[in-house]
Amino acid sequence: METFDYVIIGAGSAGSVLTNRLSEDAAVTVCVLEAGPSDWHPYIHLPAGFIKTFHMKSVNWAYQQEVGPYTGGRSIYAPRGKTLGGSSSINGHIYNRGQRQDFDTWAQLGNRGWGYPDVLPYFRRMERRIGEGDDTY
Numbered sequence: 001m002e003t004f005d006y007v008i009i010g011a012g013s014a015g016s017v018l019t020n021r022l023s024e025d026a027a028v029t030v031c032v033l034e035a036g037p038s039d040w041h042p043y044i045h046l047p048a049g050f051i052k053t054f055h056m057k058s059v060n061w062a063y064q065q066e067v068g069p070y071t072g073g074r075s076i077y078a079p080r081g082k083t084l085g086g087s088s089s090i091n092g093h094i095y096n097r098g099q100r101q102d103f104d105t106w107a108q109l110g111n112r113g114w115g116y117p118d119v120l121p122y123f124r125r126m127e128r129r130i131g132e133g134d135d136t137y
């Protein structure tokens with residue numbers, strides 16, 4: 001039986017990044033298990049194609065939420081990616097930072113390392129800033 005140092009369940013946004021990082025070390029073996037098919041579909045690779053994949057059950061779990069008091073008794077449709085790339089393969093490609101107060105509240109609740117000053121360097125590292133002005137943020 002084949003064995004691995006790490007087994008990652010789901011090749012979505014988090015699983016793919018984790019796999020990429022772990023497999024940088026050639027001495028480490030990583031197995032990624034993805035429930036969905038490959039991401040070959042043209043609508044995954046067209047920027048506006050997510051409108052089409054929104055209800056496409058071949059690459060979308062297409063969940064229906066439970067009825068609950070917070071949704072006024074309604075069952076809300078909840079798309080989730082089921083393909084290589086996970087939900088990032090069927091998402092809207094919109095990028096924005098999370099709200100400062102959300103991060104700070106999570107840190108205050110005991111999640112050390114998740115405050116806005118902690119995550120700010122990571123935001124800055126993955127963004128390319130264009131133009132003049134205050135570089136703090």
Ligand SMILES: Cc1cc2nc3c(=O)[nH]c(=O)nc-3n(C[C@H](O)[C@H](O)[C@H](O)COP(=O)(O)OP(=O)(O)OC[C@H]3O[C@@H](n4cnc5c(N)ncnc54)[C@H](O)[C@@H]3O)c2cc1C
Binds near residue numbers: 036080083090
């Ligand atoms: C329609 C839509 C539009 C969105 N638009 C945006 C946007 O514009 N901007 C933005 O920032 N975010 C957007 N998001 C949110 C963003 O895509 C998700 O928050 C993010 O991709 C979640 O990453 P994840 O790794 O937590 O999960 P996912 O990327 O969903 O990955 C989970 C993976 O695990 C797999 N899996 C599940 N169970 C199993 C199992 N038992 N065995 C093997 N594999 C399994 C799934 O098939 C999936 O591939 C959108 C999401 C959706 C659905």
